[in-house]
Amino acid sequence: MSNRFLALGIVLIAAGMFSAPARARQGGAQSWQPTPVYDKKGENSAPAPTRDISGVWVPAQGAQAGIQANGAAAMPSDGKPEHELPYTPLGRQTLQQHKPVGGVTKVSARLSNDPVPGCDPQGFPRVVLDNFRASRIIQTPDRVVILYDENNKWRMIWMDGRKLPDLKDNPEPAFWGYSVGKWTDDHTFVVESNGFDETSWLDHAGRPHSDALHVTEEYKRTDQDHLVLTVTIDDPKMYTKPWVALKLPLRLQAPGFTLEERQCSMAEYNKFEGTAVPRTNRPAAPPPAQQ
Amino acid sequence: MSNRFLALGIVLSAAWLFSSPARAQQAKPPIGEVTVPRQPGAVYDRDLKGKTPTAAPRRDLSGTWGCAAGGGNPCGGIVEGKQVGEGNMAPPDGVPYTPLGRQTFQSHKTTGAVVVAETNDPICWSGGRDPQGFPRILFHNFRSSVILQTPENVVILYEFGQISRTIWTDGRKLPEHPEPTWWGYSVGKWVDDYTFVVETNGLSGQPWLDNPGRPQSDALHVTEEYKRTDGDHIMMTVTVDDPKMYTKPWQGLQRSLILQAPNFTIPENECSPSITTQYNSFVANPGGVEANNKK
Numbered sequence: 174m175s176n177r178f179l180a181l182g183i184v185l186i187a188a189g190m191f192s193a194p195a196r197a198r199q200g201g202a203q204s205w206q207p208t209p210v211y212d213k214k215g216e217n218s219a220p221a222p223t224r225d226i227s228g229v230w231v232p233a234q235g236a237q238a239g240i241q242a243n244g245a246a247a248m249p250s251d252g253k254p255e256h257e258l259p260y261t262p263l264g265r266q267t268l269q270q271h272k273p274v275g276g277v278t279k280v281s282a283r284l285s286n287d288p289v290p291g292c293d294p295q296g297f298p299r300v301v302l303d304n305f306r307a308s309r310i311i312q313t314p315d316r317v318v319i320l321y322d323e324n325n326k327w328r329m330i331w332m333d334g335r336k337l338p339d340l341k342d343n344p345e346p347a348f349w350g351y352s353v354g355k356w357t358d359d360h361t362f363v364v365e366s367n368g369f370d371e372t373s374w375l376d377h378a379g380r381p382h383s384d385a386l387h388v389t390e391e392y393k394r395t396d397q398d399h400l401v402l403t404v405t406i407d408d409p410k411m412y413t414k415p416w417v418a419l420k421l422p423l424r425l426q427a428p429g430f431t432l433e434e435r436q437c438s439m440a441e442y443n444k445f446e447g448t449a450v451p452r453t454n455r456p457a458a459p460p461p462a463q464q
Numbered sequence: 465m466s467n468r469f470l471a472l473g474i475v476l477s478a479a480w481l482f483s484s485p486a487r488a489q490q491a492k493p494p495i496g497e498v499t500v501p502r503q504p505g506a507v508y509d510r511d512l513k514g515k516t517p518t519a520a521p522r523r524d525l526s527g528t529w530g531c532a533a534g535g536g537n538p539c540g541g542i543v544e545g546k547q548v549g550e551g552n553m554a555p556p557d558g559v560p561y562t563p564l565g566r567q568t569f570q571s572h573k574t575t576g577a578v579v580v581a582e583t584n585d586p587i588c589w590s591g592g593r594d595p596q597g598f599p600r601i602l603f604h605n606f607r608s609s610v611i612l613q614t615p616e617n618v619v620i621l622y623e624f625g626q627i628s629r630t631i632w633t634d635g636r637k638l639p640e641h642p643e644p645t646w647w648g649y650s651v652g653k654w655v656d657d658y659t660f661v662v663e664t665n666g667l668s669g670q671p672w673l674d675n676p677g678r679p680q681s682d683a684l685h686v687t688e689e690y691k692r693t694d695g696d697h698i699m700m701t702v703t704v705d706d707p708k709m710y711t712k713p714w715q716g717l718q719r720s721l722i723l724q725a726p727n728f729t730i731p732e733n734e735c736s737p738s739i740t741t742q743y744n745s746f747v748a749n750p751g752g753v754e755a756n757n758k759k
Contacts, residue, residue, distance in 0.1 A: 204636075205636070205639050205642065205649060288736070288738055291593060291737055291738060292588065292593040292594075292595075292737050293736045293737055293738050293739075294626070294734045294735075294736060309619075309630075311612050311614060311619060313612065315726060318610075318612060318619070318621065320619065320628045320630070324595070325627050325628050325629070325647055326626050326627070326628065327621045327626060327627075327628040329610075329621075329729075329730070331729075333726070333727060335727070345731075345732070347732040347734075348626075348732065348734045348736075349626060349732060349734070372736065372738075372739065428614075428615070428616045428634075429616055429632075429634050429636070431630070431632075432630070434645045434646065434647060436595055436645070436646045436647070437593070437595070438586075438593060438594040438595060438646070438670070439586075439592075439593045439594060
């Protein structure tokens with residue numbers, strides 16, 4: 174009898190040893206409450222698949238890595254000289270008009286004019302430069318679709334040969350822009366975007382952008398489990414030269430990973446902020462024009 | 465100020481994008497019908513008149529879908545001799561309210577009944593800050609959409625509000641005690657090779673069900689049926705079941721969708737509360753008051 178218990182114990186222990194890594198990689202598949210999988214020391218990953226960035230991706234180092242309270246993670250608004258952005262005079266003037274709740278120019282929530290807490294669309298690229306948690310990438314032959322958990326938004330990146338609109342043709346300004354993408358090699362997907370609505374902010378620190386903004390994203394699949402997202406900002410009206418706003422390693426999650434709903438609404442805002450700055454569902458009307 | 469109004473007009477209207485339409489393939493609208501600008505890649509039922517329908521592919525809803533009857537709003541029309549319509553439909557014997565349902569409905573002041581300044585419709589397009597939520601996104605300004613199929617889910621991208629929904633097909637069940645959400649928890653399955661049925665629960669009850677202000681509660685359960693009727697069409701049917709607000713389930717929508725060309729680009733239709741507030745303050749509210757004064 175003791176041999177049977179020993180055999181059973183061995184089987185159970187072996188099952189635990191060999192299935193635990195699979196469970197860790199699955200990270201809560203088929204669950205409405207997913208458990209993200211982040212990088213651990215000493216792990217090895219299989220080689221990168223060819224021309225494949227599909228799946229659910231979260232910041233590889235943990236959720237904190239995607240939370241950019243002081244602005245774009247590669248150039249936070251922290252007062253350090255190496256993080257000073259190359260503003261044009263208009264860029265600096267526009268920055269000073271913005272009253273963010275993050276970065277060195279931050280104010281209290283009550284004094285802020287950040288449009289996003291009032292549920293204006295974040296738009297792109299702020300959706301990846303503000304609070305990047307999880308997103309799903311879906312590939313089809315003629316496009317790549319990216320789903321963002323914040324407010325359930327989507328972006329379409331076209332690969333059907335179309336070109337970006339010429340800004341001289343005055344394309345309809347869009348909070349989410351117009352995007353085209355292509356593979357520059359078997360593991361690197363590059364996206365170009367333009368045509369942005371200038372009323373949105375670039376990030377949580379109130380950095381500005383204009384309708385001349387051009388964004389380049391590089392999605393580099395480095396191995397089976399990792400993708401590195403690099404975002405470059407080029408806006409000649411606001412900045413004298415392009416600058417890298419984000420370089421974020423991402424970690425692949427199980428296919429069944431459910432993006433958590435994070436929806437802006439006044440009920441949600443008041444719940445989060447408490448009663449400190451209660452807001453009504455109706456934004457305040459602007460003052461009458463001066464006669 | 466004028467730039468803001470222009471921006472508002474732009475985000476509320478369909479966008480002309482990229483290349484010009486292929487006019488040779490398009491049928492003219494019937495005389496007297498109100499026309500809207502045709503989007504590149506748009507296909508309507510009248511373009512297929514006289515052509516033999518192609519066979520429905522099996523277990524395939526993927527593609528970009530528009531309103532079969534024509535562009536713009538309402539998204540309805542006559543399909544096989546039967547009127548199919550936009551949301552806001554009512555059963556032949558009326559919406560079956562419970563007492564709570566009727567009371568809640570009467571507390572909702574829709575923009576169809578009062579001037580904009582007096583509405584309590586919470587969505588951005590009516591001057592509020594809340595999302596439409598589900599299923600109102602189907603019942604209000606449902607225009608073009610993209611359906612994507614992956615091995616583990618079906619994803620639908622909606623034009624209005626740039627919203628995506630994920631419908632899980634990996635065998636999971638609907639949650640029993642879910643955290644309430646605006647967009648719900650959805651699971652779907654093929655009941656035959658051409659019919660995909662979706663069940664949704666876990667809704668918060670905060671949003672309105674539709675534009676007239678029909679209510680919903682956290683007990684709401686929505687069933688959608690997507691029937692691929694031929695190579696170019698899906699018939700979409702939506703049933704509402706909310707025992708707190710309605711005494712029995714009722715059909716809220718039946719709509720024929722038509723497959724668009726692959727290059728059809730969904731125009732951005734975002735709403736910005738701050739821009740809408742300015743528009744309402746300077747245009748809609750004074751206009752509504754003036755119209756009221758003239759009554």
